[in-house]
Amino acid sequence: MRLPDRLARFNRYVTNPVQRLWAGSLPGFGIIEHTGRKSGRAYRTPVNVFRVPDGFAVLLTYGPDRDWVKNLVAAGGGALAHRGRTVPIAGPRVLPVAEAHEFLPPRPSALARRLHVDFVLHVTTPGK
Known part of the structure; x- marks a missing residue:
């Protein structure tokens, strides 16, 4: 089950700017840094x-057809700000x-089932 596009647009312009202030520091959250395919x-x-x-791993609650997912896959990677550190990520696969x-660890796996998530983005880190 995908969340509605209307909610994705709201998050893009309202929620995401606020989350970018803290998401790279807290457990369970991160900020994917990627480059636009066209721009x-x-x-x-x-x-x-x-x-x-x-x-x-990232549960794709809005589905795999989001620009940030396409950008990451097209570039073959990017970076992830997570728990106060930024690490390169590579090999993105939907x-x-x-x-x-x-x-997936047990809790995210259970969450994916509960939310009826259809796809997961998997990325690797250097040396793994």
């Missing part, structure tokens, strides 16, 4: 992020949630 402009998108053995349950 070349730098963007910072706040997300809920979960550690997995070889990197991080996976069906059924495949992601194999590597």
